[in-house]
Amino acid sequence: MNEQDYPQGTKIIEIKQETPTVKTVVFQREFNFKPGQFVMVWVPGLDEVPMSLSSKNSITIKDVGETTHALHAMKPSDKIGLRGPYGNGFSLKEKNILAVGGGFGTAPLKPLFKNTNIKWIIGARNKEELLFTEEIDTLICTDDGSKGEKAFVTVLADRELATGKYDLVISCGPEIMLKNLFKVCEQHNINAEFSLERYMKCGFGICGHCAMDPTGWMVCKDGPVANSKILRELKEFGEYTRDKKGEVTSL
């Protein structure tokens, strides 16, 4: 429950092309937020979608469909509506952290770039799609080897965790990647905090649309960040999701 839970128009002040398919939209309104929290982003007349905050006044968007496409087409001084911030954010209780960003999943991790307790792994399909790697000291991998190591992030993570230096892995990215990364964490017996995605309507825990099986854990309110204990319980994690109608579809 925020003071104001309906989207309020705000002006876009800058748009940055980050990769061929990812743009960062910087807006006027500033949020007091915890890294990992998200906002509901309203494109008037079209739709409203969840987006993690990549800074106090920006979101970083991958163009995947109608709404994200409309966001990519916007120009400074255009207006979007925002409400939030929602969700829990990363708890970061542990001190020796490995952060793993896959594709545009690096966006919600960006607010942690200044955290000196974190070692970074950033991966993407190819060199062009690597997000924010210029901005920090990070291990890099690509599926096609066009930059950094030719490997999945899970391979790098496995190697890092083997050093025994870490007590927490945080991550965001495609759910299949997260599922595999979680296996690695479990093998090394290291706690995980992963940011998940499910179809959202209300964003504040009343429509139930984002609830996951079998516990009814709600991504919008209890998440989007789930820790190992929760991930172990969520039988649908990495397996299936529910669409806009509420129908089950495999990932």
Add this chain to the structure above:
Amino acid sequence: MNEQDYPQGTKIIEIKQETPTVKTVVFQREFNFKPGQFVMVWVPGLDEVPMSLSSKNSITIKDVGETTHALHAMKPSDKIGLRGPYGNGFSLKEKNILAVGGGFGTAPLKPLFKNTNIKWIIGARNKEELLFTEEIDTLICTDDGSKGEKAFVTVLADRELATGKYDLVISCGPEIMLKNLFKVCEQHNINAEFSLERYMKCGFGICGHCAMDPTGWMVCKDGPVANSKILRELKEFGEYTRDKKGEVTSL
């Protein structure tokens, strides 16, 4: 605007017969209030009327009509509804105070009995109707001389004020009495704070029913206590009032 501006039922815990026509009703709920403030008293199914608080959890009621009669007929553990406190209360900025209570008008002054800066004059039609005179050291007068001096309170007030010891007169009572008392105050050039009455509906300044001519001063919200500056402006003071329909009737 109070936190809760609808009457809430509360239990009557004691009823005291003060005079043949006046009873004090003590209830469970306690108000944080300023002397001179009032509450709206709801008799379920009948009506709701304004009553000054005679203590943090009591009102002192003269039986004058249907609602006050019903209140007089109540017994401990019966329930009435209360909302408030409303109005301004006495400001008591000055230190040398003469308090004048006429008839049941002494009720709103009762919370000031412990104030040692106050000299008291209490009057009534006759001995039986003298209110609270046992409880404090006070000058007493009755219209019929059955106790104290046979005189109106204005006569005693005039004499007291002549001593030059006072810089404020506070009072509550029949409006004709207040009108005459105000003349006395003006003659002595001494500030007055009088508690007024007008027909009330909302009690919180939105229906306009209690507004006085010609300034639109609202008894419920700006009052019920008016000081000399305000009393001088109110051309209807001591002259006329408005009934439940809003029609003007002379006092």
Add this chain to the structure above:
Amino acid sequence: MLKTKLAGIKLKNPTVLCSGILGTSAAILKRVERNGAGALTLKSIGPQPREGHNNPTVIAYESGLLNAVGLSTPGYKNMEEEWKELQDIKIPVIASIYGGSIEEFVEIAEFVAEKKPSMIELNISCPNTKKHGQLFGFEPDVAGEVVSKVKAVSKVPIMPKLTPNTPKLKEVAKACEDAGADAIAAINTVGPGMIIDIETAKPILHFKTGGLSGPAIRPIAVRCVYDIYETVNIPILGMGGITNGKDAMEVLMAGANAVGIGSATYYRGIEAFSLVSQELETLMKEQGYTNIKEITGTAHE
């Protein structure tokens, strides 16, 4: 920049005192004028002297107000002194009237029109009496008949005030326009509602039920104004829960030419009129609007 017009009547700003709020005497109306209102509506005037309901008649709950004042009125014939006093008022004064029959509406309108108010508002929407009011505003044909018959005897513009509590709102609005209404006021109170005291298990309002006003109803007011704007071409006085400049702008965007301020006086005092005007002006400057006309109806684009 706050100037606006309602059926040809010029307002220095769009805030109009709603009927039934503070509208009982010339004295209090003048005080509202001094506090910056753009126009004033009198409390609804009826055929005969009427006490209205016993108290409690007005209460507040956590999201708004509930009232069942019951159309207390001195009666239209007993207000000569008040009419005289009202002559001093410089801003437009709107007379609100109600009747128990179409004939009564006509009779009062004819009498009141002679007093030369800037406009006559027809309260065909009051939910608080069993016989009077509400029914006239439920059905398009009845509403239209009241308007056309009153129109025939009145030299001043006529503005029916609609109830949100009918599924036929658009049809009623259209019927009013077709019958010659010069403007439409919307909305009267919502519901009705009831609050029960749990200690005594009794409905609190003496009339048991009362109409809702204040912040709770603002989305309903916005929707009604939006719907009416889509249906008619006459100007709209929008009201219902407007408490600050932002709310006022929202109702203007929905299609209003001026806005009623009622329950806001509970939340912000009589200062509500100047406060809402100031806040609206600030918002207009921020967003580059230069007059009210530019805002009216923009949500329909």
Add this chain to the structure above:
Amino acid sequence: MLKTKLAGIKLKNPTVLCSGILGTSAAILKRVERNGAGALTLKSIGPQPREGHNNPTVIAYESGLLNAVGLSTPGYKNMEEEWKELQDIKIPVIASIYGGSIEEFVEIAEFVAEKKPSMIELNISCPNTKKHGQLFGFEPDVAGEVVSKVKAVSKVPIMPKLTPNTPKLKEVAKACEDAGADAIAAINTVGPGMIIDIETAKPILHFKTGGLSGPAIRPIAVRCVYDIYETVNIPILGMGGITNGKDAMEVLMAGANAVGIGSATYYRGIEAFSLVSQELETLMKEQGYTNIKEITGTAHE
């Protein structure tokens, strides 16, 4: 002491999850069960798979919520897995259904009755789609026809859910009772309403308008339950803005036998069910009530 009954169905406490709130999957319903609800209502199930409206579909304003979810549904034929999972639930489960025609209501009811829910709620009152729902609940004869036709094919009790947005509420309730309804649920959302973003001058909800729920509408819910209680003899599931034990008691006094908890989960989380129950129990003890039956309808005495 919190036990109650609704059309013969036993509830351990009177709090019932409202349809459309958290009711999308068996998993979340089980979580509501663990949080102390007395019964659960599923999200309204419709004839065909339906996406509902685009977002924003649910927003909150200062006095309540506005929603226009648009009856998204996987369709009644695509829920086999869900029905299976629902078998684990120990408390009564109410299936809510809607149709675009009386035939659809009958078709779905017949299918759903086979799944043996404790009761079927007929959503004849949803304001959020242009074709479906609302119209059925506006007119007594139509409402009655839906109920009697569904009743003919259903072995489980039937509870039509009424809209507060018709002036004919009492008549609709009576028609439902006469047609064989086993209980009545009231109320569905109020209005509808609209909120416009003043920065973009656009209605915020994708459907533009949406129904009001939450604290704002409680007095309307209380009035409706009060009116229905005066009109019919079948039990009432009262809902609308109930957020705490005091609100629950108020709606019981108005005439309800059990209370729906919906928007309260926004204000108080899923814990709302156990919190309202606890608060109600405390109030009952304070006032000397020993069971819910003693409270139902006391405001009418």
